[in-house]
């Protein structure tokens with residue numbers, strides 16, 4: 783699996799799409815997932831898994847009926863993720879924009895939770911809006927979209943899509959410290 787140094791090399795070469803030079807800390811990974819009830823969640827989606835730091839944490843928490851579906855556009859990270867041997871993991875070399883159609887192709891009508899590390903502020907507005915709207919559409923009622931960013935400035939844009947049920951959290955033990963947005967689909 784890609785170690786920290788290899789992550790740095792790949793991330794810096796693709797800084798626009800990676801949005802960082804280091805993988806998430808275990809503290810951030812833990813905080814991203816702490817409000818998810820894994821005993822009930824059957825379909826979990828991860829957007830921008832990178833070298834799999836959060837992916838592995840999610841896999842360790844899945845119940846026996848659950849599936850984790852990952853969307854990663856970087857070919858190197860995609861190939862590394864494919865090496866994780868886990869029967870409940872599906873890795874797609876597709877953009878997060880396609881989340882709704884790809885879930886439908888797999889025969890899943892809705893996802894229970896979406897965990898995203900996408901560098902939303904680096905992504906052109908039209909694409910990030912499409913990602914957010916397709917994520918919202920693919921979530922079941924009361925499902926959550928959990929996203930980290932290094933600034934709190936994305937709150938307003940997420941609120942335009944999720945309207946209610948939004949909270950902001952913070953993890954200092956990450957380089958750099960990160961804000962965690964939790965958005966619930968309340969209909």
Ligand SMILES: C[S@@+](CC[C@H](N)C(=O)[O-])C[C@H]1O[C@@H](n2cnc3c(N)ncnc32)[C@H](O)[C@@H]1O
Nearest residue numbers: 799805806830831832853854855856877878899
């Ligand atoms: C900040 S890195 C996160 C890596 C890892 N999840 C972590 O937290 O350490 C962001 C990842 O999002 C991926 N990415 C960027 N845009 C994407 C898109 N439109 N669809 C899917 N993945 C994307 C990048 O290739 C990169 O692996």
